[in-house]
Amino acid sequence: MFEWLNTFKIVYETRNFSLAAKRLFISQPTVSLQIQKLEKNLNVKLFYRNGKQFINTTQEADYLYPKVVSILDNLNTSLSKVSNKENFKTNCIISCSNTTAIHLVPKIMPKLLVEFPLVNFNIQMKNTNNVIESIQRNESHIGFLERDIDAKDISKTIIYQDELVLAGPKESEIWIMRENNSGLRFFNEIYLFEKNLTPSIVCVDNNDILLELLKNRVGKSIVSKLMVNELVEWEEIEKKYNTRDFLLIKNTNNHNDELLNIYNYIQSIDIVQLINKN
Numbered sequence: 001m002f003e004w005l006n007t008f009k010i011v012y013e014t015r016n017f018s019l020a021a022k023r024l025f026i027s028q029p030t031v032s033l034q035i036q037k038l039e040k041n042l043n044v045k046l047f048y049r050n051g052k053q054f055i056n057t058t059q060e061a062d063y064l065y066p067k068v069v070s071i072l073d074n075l076n077t078s079l080s081k082v083s084n085k086e087n088f089k090t091n092c093i094i095s096c097s098n099t100t101a102i103h104l105v106p107k108i109m110p111k112l113l114v115e116f117p118l119v120n121f122n123i124q125m126k127n128t129n130n131v132i133e134s135i136q137r138n139e140s141h142i143g144f145l146e147r148d149i150d151a152k153d154i155s156k157t158i159i160y161q162d163e164l165v166l167a168g169p170k171e172s173e174i175w176i177m178r179e180n181n182s183g184l185r186f187f188n189e190i191y192l193f194e195k196n197l198t199p200s201i202v203c204v205d206n207n208d209i210l211l212e213l214l215k216n217r218v219g220k221s222i223v224s225k226l227m228v229n230e231l232v233e234w235e236e237i238e239k240k241y242n243t244r245d246f247l248l249i250k251n252t253n254n255h256n257d258e259l260l261n262i263y264n265y266i267q268s269i270d271i272v273q274l275i276n277k278n
Helices: 002-014 017-024 026-041 060-081 098-103 105-115 129-136 185-194 207-215 257-267 270-276
Strands: 047-050 054-058 090-096 119-125 142-145 153-169 174-178 200-204 221-226 234-235 243-251
Touching: 002 017, 002 026, 002 060, 017 026, 017 119, 047 105, 054 060, 060 153, 090 098, 090 129, 090 257, 098 105, 098 119, 098 185, 098 207, 105 119, 105 257, 105 270, 129 142, 129 153, 129 243, 142 257, 153 257, 153 270, 174 185, 174 207, 185 221, 200 207, 243 257
Parallel strands: 090 119, 090 142, 174 200
Antiparallel strands: 047 054, 142 243, 153 221, 153 234, 153 243
């Protein structure tokens, strides 16, 4: 049918079977045959011969021509888009817990953008449980976490060992805690429980607020060494409390080749060198 419509278009424009055949690089009998098939299929007459060479169009042909032109133009545009890979980028949603979102993912992204130019990346910051749930529901494709987990349908890889420190003025009797299900809250709760400490608690729901409180000497907290700077007092803590793993996770049931390539590529990056470089 596509060939018939294209032949009809050229015949209509040239009003001549021989000229149409030359433009289409086919024989004149083939042009005549295709027009006959189209007329039979539509059950209408499209052209009347006017002498040996030239033809006249019918009202049906006049009606059909602009519709065919539009159909062929849209089809050619669609075929052109299909051949252009830029029009079919893969979407990759990255969910990451607070510390990894600020101090790890931005360092990895330049490499990902160069390595995967045909991928649309979307970065979302969530607490640990929400990252896990998002990956399990396939709402996100790749996740970064700050503590070990054991969750259904989750594949995990340790990509970095983070150092934890006790930040804030030593004399403070206030302890700043992240919200429930936060990676940092997990480590702070263990520390307070095992040290049998019962300080006054101030809860915050993100690291930016926590860091600003520490800068203003309001309370103390166990945080990633990546977070602290010269404006924040901090000290090292015992070895049993001072490390945690950053994890890269994905859904074991997601078998998209491009997303798997991204996951494997991140594993190949020297994260230690990348962080120390900055």
